[in-house]
Amino acid sequence: MRICILGAGVIGLSSAYYLAKLGFDVTVIDRQKGPALETSFANAGQISPGYSSPWAAPGVPLKAVKWLLQEHSPLKIGLKPELDKFLWVSKMLRQCTSAAYDVNKSRMVMLAEYSRDQFKLLRQELNLTYDDAQKGTLQLFRTQSQIDSIQKDMQVLKKLGVPHQLLSAKECSEVEPGLSAVQDKLQGGLRLLGDETGDCFVFCQKLKVACDSLGVKFMFNTDIERINVKSNAVSGVMTSQGELAFSKVLVCLGSYSAKLMNDLKLSIPVYPVKGYSLTVPVNNEQFAPISTVMDETYKVAVTRLGGNIRAAGTAELNGFDLSLPESRTKTIQHVVHDLFGQGCNLDEAQYWCGLRPMTPDGTPIIGGTSIKGVFLNTGHGTLGWTMCCGSGRVIADIISETASEIDVSSLSIHRYH
Ligand SMILES: Cc1cc2nc3c(=O)[nH]c(=O)nc-3n(C[C@H](O)[C@H](O)[C@H](O)COP(=O)(O)OP(=O)(O)OC[C@H]3O[C@@H](n4cnc5c(N)ncnc54)[C@H](O)[C@@H]3O)c2cc1C
Structure with a gap:
């Protein structure tokens, strides 16, 4: 056939x-x-069933307003009027209820967990390596309110049998020793033990x-x-x-x-949501990540891929624009500098952007x-x-x-x- x-x-x-x-x-x-x-080509490298969550969640409309006003904002909405963008955003806002979030998250985790298991089979079948690591991932919280709001996600993870641990700041730096120097900036983290990393390209x-x-x-x-x-x-x-x-x-x-x-x-409600990444060689092992660290405040993921650090994030709703303005890569630079600044030289970073094909749910x-x-x-x-x-x-x-x-x-x- x-x-x-x-x-x-x-x-x-x-x-x-x-x-x-x-x-x-x-x-x-x-x-x-x-x-x-x-x-x-150059995504954040996370294979993360545990972090599979819809962006449409209760409280997100209010958070989005705050993000838009933040200096290192994880979100930008282009001002150009565009019907597709308007329709997509209105569909997404309708999914921001508790009931819709539970349904959408359960579907996403189901597919992502299944996918991670298929990865394992494929690795065995084809003897594949792709700067892959099976070391779990860590979602980092800088505020107590982030820890409070993760409780609902943890209930869903528990219901779906996804292994996870809530860690103190000290425990975060035991899991990711490169964070020891910045432990005082953290309140805690959620460790997702079954998550993996690897270079998609x-x-x-x-x-x-x-x-x-x-x-x-x-x-x-x-x-x-x-x-x-x-x-x-x-x-x-x-x-x-x-x-x-x-x-x-x-x-x-x-x-x-x-x-x-x-x-x-x-x-079909698929809209391009632009994101940015940087890739930089590790120059001091002691201060580099060993897996993915996801900074919840800035929504930036910092991943170890072989001898490099890959950091990616930000969401921009601006049609099919693929320009790479310096002003938009500042947030990812800021996070890498803040968490792992001693582990790499950001002057050597290479920048990239891509369009995530997003559905409203x-x-x-x-x-x-x-x-x-x-x-x-x-x-x-x-x-x-x-x-x-x-x-x-x-x-x-x-x-x-x-x-x-x-x-x-x-x-x-x-x-x-
Ligand atoms: C900054 C960033 C970070 C990310 N981090 C992660 C992460 O850590 N973990 C994760 O799971 N996902 C991540 N993603 C999402 C992930 O990268 C995408 O969901 C995934 O790459 C989409 O793959 P795709 O094959 O659907 O699309 P694409 O990779 O875009 O493939 C579509 C293909 O269609 C071709 N094409 C399009 N139009 C035409 C045409 N008219 N004629 C011929 N060819 C055409 C293109 O050339 C392209 O090769 C990230 C994305 C971004 C932008």
């Missing part, structure tokens, strides 16, 4: 791998010259090689223009290389998925559509690296009409209708 996958980011690649393993004849198309050169390069050996065909430097549909069934894909005939198409275009689906009159959109043969695996937002293997595995189950190991009914686009 032939299938065309649109997009060679981490989601397209993992889908290609699992579909090829089931015997599908897979073609992957991407406009870049190789895999993972857009949002999957390196993983994608290696998964591409595994896909090659399963016979997956890649068409790089190829623009996808539209999906062709006849009598409500897909007939092919129009690209810069001409029209290609396919009766099954899987859309994994990250933030660009919505535009392609709009052309088919199928609306935080959960990705995985499954079929009302058009026969058109499937979606997109909208992974802040957690596409964490959820890639699970998402690839379940979309392969759905397309091959095999029962999945987790409940996938709530992941489809139908939850928005």
Whole structure:
């Protein structure tokens, strides 16, 4: 059975791998010259089921106002009026209730936990290394009110059996000795013992090689223009290389998925939320992180990836803008300097930005559509690296009409209708 996958980011690649393993004849198309050169290129490196939470949460609208006024703000909303942004924000605000948060968080943790387990299997199967580490992650709190507000998350983690520990500031610096010098700035932390870290770009390069050996065909430097549909069934894909005939198409275009689906009159609420990262070599082991430290105050994650520190964060709602202004990287610089300033020389940092494909409820959109043969695996937002293997595995189950190991009914686009 032939299938065309649109997009060679981490989601397209993992889908290609699992579909090829089931015997599908897979073609992957991407406009870049190789895999993972857009949002999957330099993310924060966290594989974090324990930190899988929707942004839409009770109290977030008020917090957002405070963040916008903060010097090192984790949030920026572009002033340019834009209908898609307005519609997306209003849908997101409707998800900021306690009841919606519980449902959304449970769905996200379910998929993320499953994905982490698939990562383990894949590592064994392919003997993969990708600057990966299985050392848990640490969410850092600088105020008592942050510790108080984490209690609800801990109840959900307990209910779902996700191993976690609430730590004092001293215990945080025992887990992450690089923090000893700044222990007095901290109130405590939440340790997520099952979380992992790794370099998404390196993983994608290696998964591409595994896909090659399963016979997956890649068409790089190829623009996808539209999906062709006849009598409500897909007939092919129009690209810069001409029209290609396919009766099954899987859309994994990250933030660009919505535009392609709009052309088919199928609306999917995926909006680009821009984030920034920096990568800097470690020059003093004693003051460097050993895994991910997530600074809750600034929403910046600082991760150890091999000999480097990768720090990433901030959320900017400003369309498809990919500029890299110095003013917006200051917050991540500030956090690295504040926590691990003696472990690296920030003058050597390299900067990057990417567009997170966000849904209003935080959960990705995985499954079929009302058009026969058109499937979606997109909208992974802040957690596409964490959820890639699970998402690839379940979309392969759905397309091959095999029962999945987790409940996938709530992941489809139908939850928005
Ligand atoms: C700053 C930052 C930090 C992050 N940190 C983490 C983290 O720590 N943990 C985590 O789990 N997630 C993290 N994420 C999120 C994660 O990186 C994304 O969810 C994930 O990379 C999305 O993968 P994707 O394959 O859906 O999209 P992409 O990687 O963007 O892939 C989409 C592909 O489609 C191609 N494409 C698009 N349009 C066209 C077209 N018209 N024609 C041809 N090709 C096209 C692009 O070239 C691209 O290769 C972070 C994201 C950012 C921005």
